[in-house]
Amino acid sequence: MEEQLPKMTLAFPLLVLFAVVFIPQCVGEGSIIGIIGEAAILPCExxxxxxxxxxxxxxxxxxxxxxxxxxxxxxxxxxxxxxxxRNRTELFITELSPRNLSLKVSHISPDDRKVYECWFFIDEDRNGYLDKWLLKVAGHYSEPLIKGPAKIDLRNRDADFTCAATGGYPEPKVHWFINQKMVLPQSNRIKTTIKNISSEEYAVKSVLTINMTDDTSVYCTVENELLKEERKSPDIQYLIKTKNEQQRGDRRHWWIAVIVAVALLVIIVVIAMAVFRSRNNSASSGSSCDRTQQQGRREQEQNPLQPINAED
Incomplete structure (x- = not known):
């Protein structure tokens, strides 16, 4: 046993060194997300x-x-x-970087969703993979478009709101918010339809029905869980008047109408009085002028002109 100990002591470090220097090591194993239509790089070194x-x-x-x-x-x-x-891959290995065995895949499509392994060969007896990656495929959804009913009197009525988005992958989730509070996805007020437009994209349409009893602000979001991306629609706001508010508004409108009518009546009366006075003044001035002329004629008739004597 004592004679074999030195041999064992020397052999163990050599085995460790051989394993570190010559045997490939798995340096990574996980997932990478590739965007449809773009390129993805799978690392290996x-x-x-x-x-x-x-x-x-x-x-x-x-x-x-x-x-x-x-x-x-x-x-x-x-x-x-x-x-x-074919015609979609590229390697990065060069004489200046011989350790870079990474792979680039262009024009990603859903068919590329697979597990990719980077294998290195020393000889027939020693080979294995250095890296192993699951390539996941995703696509961005458009900004959601939201539509609501015409802004008529919706008080105590059901109103439908529609949220739509396209172009994404995989299937999304739609979330509705009323006055900043999320509506539970399993609510029977929500009906969501997802269609596969092509092998690379989906379209989603969701309808939310609300009974309008109060002022309401509504918006929706479309979530791509794989990309951890959530896109938000603009807000739609509806102001719903209560019965008392409407009655107060009706009374206010009635008083405004009365005030306007009285003001118009006063203006008409003032104008009529002014016209009447003007006509009276004209008539009185005309009659006094006639009386003056008649008096002058009578005086001339009573006092005719006398001839002037030369002696005078």
């Missing part, structure tokens, strides 16, 4: 401590057993690439 030459590197990306992209002895190898990924 060699973690070996020894120098690496690009000519000695062999690796490939796989998805459910299919070859997505490959690199063999310094060359990009596409012979066995799956048709789905």
């Amino acid at each position: 060699l973690t070996f401590m020894t120098p690496v030459s690009i000519k000695d590197i062999n690796f490939e990306w796989r998805a459910e057993g299919d070859i997505v992209d490959a690199f063999v002895k310094g060359h990009h190898e596409l012979t066995h690439q799956e048709k789905q990924y």
